[in-house]
Amino acid sequence: MGWLSFLDFLVEPTFINRRNAPRNLRISAKFMGWIVIVLFVLLLIVLSADLPSLLRIGSTGHPGILVLALIGWVLLELAHLLGLFGAWQMTRDDHSGRRLVIQVLALRVVFSLMYNIGRVNLASFVIQVVATLVLYYFVLISRFPDEAPQAAH
Secondary structure, X not given: OHHHHHHXXXXXXXXXXXXXXXXXXXXXXHHHHHHHHHHHHHHHHHHHHOHHHHHHHHOXXXXXXXXXXXXXXXXXXXXXHHHHHHHXXXXXXXXXXXXXXXXXXXXXXXXXXXXXXXXXXXXXXXXXXXXXXXXXXXXXXXXXXXXXXXXXX
């Protein structure tokens, strides 16, 4: 996807050496794709169930910013749907799926910040960033069957 190419530096980062990941973390990209599918489906369900409480922001003295929270909510839903497509591609051994999932994880952090600022809930944002970073690392070091095996240490 050319319109997400500005996030390509996260796909082949210089700060993580994918080739020398810990040997005991041999994760199949297909397996990681299924994990991402399950997580994103759960996140879509939870986020959709949160819509009624989100709409209360504009009423009865809630300090949140309704417009910002709604924009963040919509963008998060779209990012999760796009991430589902990328994860499905990973289960089909398509390398572009990993690229798309990594790009969606980066966008998810930005959209989550918007959503949580609108809800005045920054503690939740910190937890989401940590979970996203862990997921990013595991997606990044996952291997497709046609990729070279790791070098022996």
